[in-house]
Amino acid sequence: MKAPLSWIKDYVNLDGLSIEEIARHLTMTGLEVDGILLVGLPKPEGEKHEFKYEGLSWDPDKFVVARVDEVMPHPNADKLVLCRLNDGAKEMIILTGAPNLFPYKAIGPLAEPPKVAYAREGAQLYDGHQPGQVLTKLKRAVIRGIESFSMICSEKELGISEEHEGVIILDGDAPVGMPLVDYMGDAVFDISILPNMVRDASIIGIARELAAVTKRPLREPEGAKLSRGTRLSELVSLEVRDPELNPRFMLGMIEDAQPKPSPYWVQRRLSLAGMRPIDALVDATNYTMLDTGEPLHAFDYDLLVRRAGGSKPAIITRVAEKGEKLTTLDGNTHTLDDSMELVCDSAGPLSLAGVMGGSETGIHAGSSRVLLEAASWNFINIRKTISKVRIASEAGWRFSRGVHPALAEYALSLCLKRMAEWAGGSLVDGVLDAYTRVQVDPLVRLSEAEIVSALGAPIPLEEAEDILTRLGFSCRIENDQLSAQTPATRLDIGEGIIGKANLIEEISRVYGYDRLPATRLSAELPAQAGNPKLDMEERIRDILVSAGLQDTVAYRQTSPEREARLLLENAPDPALEYVRIKNPITPDRTVLRRSSLATMLELLEHNHKFRPGLAMFELGPVFLPVEGQLLPDEALRLTIGMTGTREYPTWQNNKPEQKDFFDLKGAVETLLKGLHIENVSYRPAQHLSFHPGKCAEVWAGEQKLGVLGELHPLVREHYEFESGAVLAAELDADLLLALSQTQFNHQPISSYPFMVEDIALIVPEETPAAALEASIREAGGKLLVNVRLFDIYRGEKLGEGKKSMAYQLTYQAQDRTLTDKDAETIRNRIVRALAKEYGAVLRSQ
Amino acid sequence: MSVLEQLEQEKITALSELESAQTEAELEAWRLAHLGKSSRVMQAFSALGSASKEERPLIGKSANAVKVALESAYAAKNEAMRQLALAQAVEKERLDVTLPGRALRRGRLHPLNQTLREICRVFGDMGFQVYRSPEVETDDYNFTFLNMPPYHPARDMWDTFYTEKEGVLLRTHTSPGQIHIMRERAPEAIRAILPGTTMRYEQLTARSEIEFVQVEVLVVGKGITFADMKGTLNDFAARTFGKDARTRLRPSHFPFTEPSAEMDVECFVCGGEGCGVCKGSGWLEILGCGMVHPTVLEYGGYDPNVFSGFAAGMGIDRSTLMRYRVDDIRHFRNNDVRFLEQF
Numbered sequence A: 001m002k003a004p005l006s007w008i009k010d011y012v013n014l015d016g017l018s019i020e021e022i023a024r025h026l027t028m029t030g031l032e033v034d035g036i037l038l039v040g041l042p043k044p045e046g047e048k049h050e051f052k053y054e055g056l057s058w059d060p061d062k063f064v065v066a067r068v069d070e071v072m073p074h075p076n077a078d079k080l081v082l083c084r085l086n087d088g089a090k091e092m093i094i095l096t097g098a099p100n101l102f103p104y105k106a107i108g109p110l111a112e113p114p115k116v117a118y119a120r121e122g123a124q125l126y127d128g129h130q131p132g133q134v135l136t137k138l139k140r141a142v143i144r145g146i147e148s149f150s151m152i153c154s155e156k157e158l159g160i161s162e163e164h165e166g167v168i169i170l171d172g173d174a175p176v177g178m179p180l181v182d183y184m185g186d187a188v189f190d191i192s193i194l195p196n197m198v199r200d201a202s203i204i205g206i207a208r209e210l211a212a213v214t215k216r217p218l219r220e221p222e223g224a225k226l227s228r229g230t231r232l233s234e235l236v237s238l239e240v241r242d243p244e245l246n247p248r249f250m251l252g253m254i255e256d257a258q259p260k261p262s263p264y265w266v267q268r269r270l271s272l273a274g275m276r277p278i279d280a281l282v283d284a285t286n287y288t289m290l291d292t293g294e295p296l297h298a299f300d301y302d303l304l305v306r307r308a309g310g311s312k313p314a315i316i317t318r319v320a321e322k323g324e325k326l327t328t329l330d331g332n333t334h335t336l337d338d339s340m341e342l343v344c345d346s347a348g349p350l351s352l353a354g355v356m357g358g359s360e361t362g363i364h365a366g367s368s369r370v371l372l373e374a375a376s377w378n379f380i381n382i383r384k385t386i387s388k389v390r391i392a393s394e395a396g397w398r399f400s401r402g403v404h405p406a407l408a409e410y411a412l413s414l415c416l417k418r419m420a421e422w423a424g425g426s427l428v429d430g431v432l433d434a435y436t437r438v439q440v441d442p443l444v445r446l447s448e449a450e451i452v453s454a455l456g457a458p459i460p461l462e463e464a465e466d467i468l469t470r471l472g473f474s475c476r477i478e479n480d481q482l483s484a485q486t487p488a489t490r491l492d493i494g495e496g497i498i499g500k501a502n503l504i505e506e507i508s509r510v511y512g513y514d515r516l517p518a519t520r521l522s523a524e525l526p527a528q529a530g531n532p533k534l535d536m537e538e539r540i541r542d543i544l545v546s547a548g549l550q551d552t553v554a555y556r557q558t559s560p561e562r563e564a565r566l567l568l569e570n571a572p573d574p575a576l577e578y579v580r581i582k583n584p585i586t587p588d589r590t591v592l593r594r595s596s597l598a599t600m601l602e603l604l605e606h607n608h609k610f611r612p613g614l615a616m617f618e619l620g621p622v623f624l625p626v627e628g629q630l631l632p633d634e635a636l637r638l639t640i641g642m643t644g645t646r647e648y649p650t651w652q653n654n655k656p657e658q659k660d661f662f663d664l665k666g667a668v669e670t671l672l673k674g675l676h677i678e679n680v681s682y683r684p685a686q687h688l689s690f691h692p693g694k695c696a697e698v699w700a701g702e703q704k705l706g707v708l709g710e711l712h713p714l715v716r717e718h719y720e721f722e723s724g725a726v727l728a729a730e731l732d733a734d735l736l737l738a739l740s741q742t743q744f745n746h747q748p749i750s751s752y753p754f755m756v757e758d759i760a761l762i763v764p765e766e767t768p769a770a771a772l773e774a775s776i777r778e779a780g781g782k783l784l785v786n787v788r789l790f791d792i793y794r795g796e797k798l799g800e801g802k803k804s805m806a807y808q809l810t811y812q813a814q815d816r817t818l819t820d821k822d823a824e825t826i827r828n829r830i831v832r833a834l835a836k837e838y839g840a841v842l843r844s845q
Numbered sequence B: 001m002s003v004l005e006q007l008e009q010e011k012i013t014a015l016s017e018l019e020s021a022q023t024e025a026e027l028e029a030w031r032l033a034h035l036g037k038s039s040r041v042m043q044a045f046s047a048l049g050s051a052s053k054e055e056r057p058l059i060g061k062s063a064n065a066v067k068v069a070l071e072s073a074y075a076a077k078n079e080a081m082r083q084l085a086l087a088q089a090v091e092k093e094r095l096d097v098t099l100p101g102r103a104l105r106r107g108r109l110h111p112l113n114q115t116l117r118e119i120c121r122v123f124g125d126m127g128f129q130v131y132r133s134p135e136v137e138t139d140d141y142n143f144t145f146l147n148m149p150p151y152h153p154a155r156d157m158w159d160t161f162y163t164e165k166e167g168v169l170l171r172t173h174t175s176p177g178q179i180h181i182m183r184e185r186a187p188e189a190i191r192a193i194l195p196g197t198t199m200r201y202e203q204l205t206a207r208s209e210i211e212f213v214q215v216e217v218l219v220v221g222k223g224i225t226f227a228d229m230k231g232t233l234n235d236f237a238a239r240t241f242g243k244d245a246r247t248r249l250r251p252s253h254f255p256f257t258e259p260s261a262e263m264d265v266e267c268f269v270c271g272g273e274g275c276g277v278c279k280g281s282g283w284l285e286i287l288g289c290g291m292v293h294p295t296v297l298e299y300g301g302y303d304p305n306v307f308s309g310f311a312a313g314m315g316i317d318r319s320t321l322m323r324y325r326v327d328d329i330r331h332f333r334n335n336d337v338r339f340l341e342q343f
């Protein structure tokens, strides 16, 4: 909502308040000021401003009201005229090409000299001939042989609108010589209207808030007295078929209106509020809508008579017939359905109720008898209609948020009065008013104790009463109870306990949130259960971060095509169920992801060119639809990705080694050890995306934790990677969290010396390292405290199909120093056991 | 010359020769010559047996004194030469200390997770526990139970992603979690924070994201007041932005709270003087809050005549963006290592 300050000041005296203070008051009542446009008024002094200012200030010495006493032809140019102009200080000749001064040309001294906005030499204004707003300074120049040093201004040059067709012709009572800023300098507040404050999408509403918060009286404008005469009912009939959808419908009428522009001050305010001035009749409806918040619609009565074949027109509101068509003012034709409310006459639809008028029957330049509609519509129905026909209009915006039916009457009377004043018509006796579903405005009772228990501080009932009264409520205090009758302007106050909450909001926001105390919670602290799941998630992050991996946060939205890059076929599997988005923002974000692996590969692909080596992880959900379940399962996944070199190249080692499967496995092992997950095993596995020989499943006991592997060379071709293996692991993080342990037994540290010896065992090639090590540990018993594989050798000497596995064994006891004999016993036990299990032979040195 | 005189002479000669020894080889030759088996001192010891009974102790004592003197002179010389050699070696081992060091590979928490962790800690200290709820929600939980029945105008405040399943959407805020936790806990008191990813149908630009992390704060109990909300959120601001951080509450509107407010904190970049981050206002909007609406309490299973509460919601992306003056909100989910490594 764009609200000109001058307009607000019609209804509340804001003397003594700066623009900045007014804007702060607005913001602190809930009307957030997004910016302030200066249209003449000076920018507040100083560097620091709480609000954003734009626009043009008019220097009082350079811009004044002037009078054009005579318009004379230019000796050398048909498209220019010379004006004899008086600016209050002196008389001079001014050059202009404004077409709206041409009618005065060569008719001698003017009996009613037009008043204009005059800019003197040196004035700063916007260049009228350049697109947009380009500041320029008036300089002396010679145009077609005539010296020019000043100008009569258009709206564009003054920053009022984009209008540059002609110059501004001010209203006749403008005082010559007065600085223009004093005459019509203004500022426009750009206000965000909250959904529960739609009543303030109106100048009177805004003025009411300011009046309440500054404790000044509100002066609401008065409309025409609506007579109860019967003449109108002789001219037109009214029928409302669905009062639920159309709670109120009023008609008033004016006749003998003349086509003319509205007063300049009206045009200027409409422009500043963002509406184009048309003529006095249309301007009156728009002006009144902006004033009150009630959208109005005007029909040309004579066109209605013609449509009725010369007889009395009948106005009917009803739902459309399925397939009925209407061409709206914007020139678009809409096919309607039977949920949409229409205003019709006997010949068919006139307008789409509450949204937009039809193109045929609106008022036009020749209208003299005008039928004025002021109505109220079911806001939900209007919303549905708007979402179907997709029309953005001022009326639709307001009606779809709820407009109080009582406003119809007030707005009708105001608008008829303005039409008569500005277009010179007269009121037809009587109004038609179909108002069967009368809005019941809640009466809410509130005690001081209730205020205290909501706000934590007392606001005396008298002060609460004063605030509510200023906001338009009718209040009374009886037996320590404040009764507040909701004014017939707003629909946001509820009944009962909700109404109490609504009133407390009204009272507290005007009272000032800053005046309310701040206390610490004194209520009893709920049981402190801790956050074990969150703590364990953070532990996962900490372990991986401390191991040098980068934490990431991933988008949930992707597409089946993006995920299918992980598959050999590179085409989505049609059998996969996705959470599909009905209104995707882009074609590559149509579903919620099922695969965190796919996300990780995209991250590696994006980043691999920026760093020689990458190691990243992500902890986040995937979304798995489940048959017969409304919402998908959100399964938490931990995904690790690696590629590139193990170290970054340095001046000492310019060719570091590439990461391989065992770098990834090392990260997984480090994590699982850190989480104290037991009985972990790695099993060779097949996976659609991984190299068949370089892929493993990781298990904890009989529960599968996930899979890790090197990307299949063919899958890898779907991505843009350079050299080196691409490695990734996808783990079931829900299971990790469930299996991780925060309580475990520590291993005592022995104070006795340890012995170290190496043994090499020749075993068949297919013997898995993990099995061999497990057997060594088992045979070694508890005195064998560490086993480390340090070499694998294959060679002719060993024979075909054999490998030599060399281990470093560490022996240590908790209670004594071990002897060579102890070591020999353990070693023999190991060798015997492995010989039996794997046919292992001790390799001689 | 008597033996004693000879020993005295040997001492003078040996010490002066030691003086001129320059290399390790010369020193070793000196040691063999003057402390070796055939050296004069050692010879004197071996000749002791043939000396007279009277002379023997005198010669013994003198030979010993000379030996000790030579040995300690030798040790001193040896140490001096070792020191010299070390000093010369060290002199040659000079590094170019301006060469780059071997960097340790450090992992980092994502900046959003850093902020989130900090917020969880601050509220955790105040007795708030973490509660999480699904990212895919029903229309009822996302809107209706939060006092926004179908076609309610306030639904316009959230641009929503709908799924192809009727009545299922991607949650536009963490507030549905309010209903979940209330229904789970009623009639127990609640002090919880609800962090999580939310999604809104927006254009993806430097200033607007389709996915972002929010944290919801919820307190429900008996006798919870607006003043409690103000105090709790002020404490949060003081912990997060410094104990002298000024705050203000501005009236606002959320359908699920009444009264509603926005909390601004004095701009931590310019200290309230006005800058690009606060767009000159001196204030930064950090959260929306309000007293839980009676309708929401009722949907949550609490009698609004008995219970009250407050809720607050804040965007983690936005606050992280302001804190580090990040120019493009999309950086957070693009996960470009060049960006992430800066945190």
Ligand SMILES: [Zn+2]
Binding pocket: B267, B268, B269, B270, B271, B272, B273, B274, B275, B276, B277, B278, B279, B280, B282, B283
């Ligand atoms: Zn700032």
